Amino acid sequence: MSQFSVLLQKEWRENVRNYKIFWIPVVFILFGIMEPVINYFLPQILDSVGGLPEGAVLEIPTPTPEQILVAVTGQYQFIGMLALILAYMGTVAGERKSGTATLLYVRPLSFSAYFLSKWLMASLIALLSLWLGLLAAYYYTLLLFDTVNFADFLRFAATYSVWVVLIVSIVLAASAALPNAGMAAAVSLGSVLLMQLVDGLIGAYWSVSPLKIPVYAASWLNGRIDLVDFWISIGLVAVVIALLLIAGIWASRLNASKAKV
Amino acid sequence: MDQPTLLLLLLPVILIQLGLMIFTLVDLMRNPKPNGPKWMWGLVIVLVNIIGPILYLVIGRRNY
Numbered sequence: 001m002s003q004f005s006v007l008l009q010k011e012w013r014e015n016v017r018n019y020k021i022f023w024i025p026v027v028f029i030l031f032g033i034m035e036p037v038i039n040y041f042l043p044q045i046l047d048s049v050g051g052l053p054e055g056a057v058l059e060i061p062t063p064t065p066e067q068i069l070v071a072v073t074g075q076y077q078f079i080g081m082l083a084l085i086l087a088y089m090g091t092v093a094g095e096r097k098s099g100t101a102t103l104l105y106v107r108p109l110s111f112s113a114y115f116l117s118k119w120l121m122a123s124l125i126a127l128l129s130l131w132l133g134l135l136a137a138y139y140y141t142l143l144l145f146d147t148v149n150f151a152d153f154l155r156f157a158a159t160y161s162v163w164v165v166l167i168v169s170i171v172l173a174a175s176a177a178l179p180n181a182g183m184a185a186a187v188s189l190g191s192v193l194l195m196q197l198v199d200g201l202i203g204a205y206w207s208v209s210p211l212k213i214p215v216y217a218a219s220w221l222n223g224r225i226d227l228v229d230f231w232i233s234i235g236l237v238a239v240v241i242a243l244l245l246i247a248g249i250w251a252s253r254l255n256a257s258k259a260k261v
Numbered sequence: 262m263d264q265p266t267l268l269l270l271l272l273p274v275i276l277i278q279l280g281l282m283i284f285t286l287v288d289l290m291r292n293p294k295p296n297g298p299k300w301m302w303g304l305v306i307v308l309v310n311i312i313g314p315i316l317y318l319v320i321g322r323r324n325y
Contacts, residue, residue, distance in 0.1 A: 019288075023318055026281055030311060033274050041267075086319045143270075 003110055007117035015125060020087050024125055027083045028076065028133030035072045036140040039063055065145040066221040069153070072137040073160055073214060076130070077196070081167055085188050088122050088171045090181035092252050097180060101259040111253040115176060119245060123168045130164050131157060152220055159217035159234075166210065166237055167192060169244040177251035179258065210237040282306060285314035288322070296323045 015021045038045070043060055063071075092115070095101040104114065134157045141148060170191065174184040199211035207229045216233060219225045285306050289295060295302055295317075302321045305313045 018322070019284075019318055022284075023281065023315055026277055027311070027315065030274060030277055037270060037274070083315070086315075140270075 004113040004117055007113055008121060011117050011121035015121060021125060024083055024087055025129040025132050028080060028129040029136045031075045031079055032072055032133035032135075032137035033140055035075055036068050036137060036144050039068055039071070040144040062145070065141045065148045068141045068145060069134070069137060069148060069156065069221060070218045072134065073217060076133070076160075077214060080130070080133075080164075081192055082189070084126055084164070084167055085171050085185050085192075088168065089175055089185035089188070091118050091122060091172055092176040092248075092255075093178060093181045093184050094175075096255065096259040099260055101256070102261050105256050105259055111256070112249045115172070115249045115252050116245065119169065119172050119248070122172060123165050126164050126168050127161055130161060134160070148221065152223075155220040156217050159213060159220060159230075162234060162237055163213040163217070166213070166241055169241045169248070173244040173248040173251065176248040176255065179255075208232045208236065210240050213237060278311060281311070281314045285317055289317065292322065294323060296321050 046060075090097075092101075095104075134153075138148065138153055167188075171184065171188045174188040174191075175181065178184045178187060195211050199209065203209065203211065203215075207226065210233060212229075212233055216225060216230050286303065289299060289302050289306065292299075302317050305321075306317050307313070309316070
């Protein structure tokens with residue numbers, strides 16, 4: 001346990017020194033603010049961009065505040081995921097390449113403490129960023145549109161958090177299993193996008209799937225949620241995350257010998 | 262909505278962007294060995310919105 005806390009402190013220091021603790025929240029907050037603002041000013045933006053003939057009347061229905069929040073997670077689905085993947089692609093692979101790993105691997109290291117400390121720190125930072133971003137989005141939606149039931153918002157954010165933890169687990173497992181950071185990023189981005197594509201195309205045929213977590217998060221706001229399906233999906237995600245963690249620990253032990261000296 | 266309120270609404274966004282840009286530029290100037298020419302990173306940080314500074318922090322900075 002003491003090894004775990006030492007490694008956790010190392011991760012914390014690393015995340016502060018390479019500024020990840022600052023810029024990941026900044027990305028989430030920026031996109032959280034921009035979505036409601038852009039939606040609010042959409043008529044003016046269309047007006048000033050021009051291209052419409054004189055006297056054209058455009059009726060854009062005002063989106064509901066719930067739709068805005070869902071649109072924010074729509075942004076996070078791509079840009080947020082990209083930020084997380086870029087930030088954490090090198091967590092294990094980069095350490096092997098830079099030689100930091102040799103400093104650790106020559107010691108009697110518990111690989112589960114090693115991998116789990118990385119996972120915990122990455123997840124905490126990702127969740128902090130997500131919550132700050134969503135709260136910013138909530139505040140701006142409140143200012144510009146209307147109130148959203150705060151309890152619903154909390155359920156929505158909590159459900160989406162599960163998805164973010166899943167993404168972090170995928171990136172870290174890929175980083176442990178693959179030889180370099182670039183490949184880890186490519187594989188995790190590819191798998192996340194492919195999963196979303198598959199679910200988008202034929203997802204209508206099943207209602208229980210780890211891929212449906214963002215959809216479930218959104219349905220807390222619409223008020224249409226099937227609780228049984230929801231909890232089964234959450235359980236499935238927990239199993240998948242546990243499997244990814246075991247695979248990550250196993251892969252980081254297996255690849256320890258590939259560390260560059 | 263009139264112009265001053267609009268500005269007030271966008272102020273946090275502008276401040277965050279400017280802060281990120283200045284922070285990254287200072288880091289670039291003090292960085293002894295960035296991954297690529299310094300002037301190129303300077304242009305990327307200043308000209309590419311949001312993504313520029315982050316690209317520098319992720320790949321330009323050489324974290325090791």
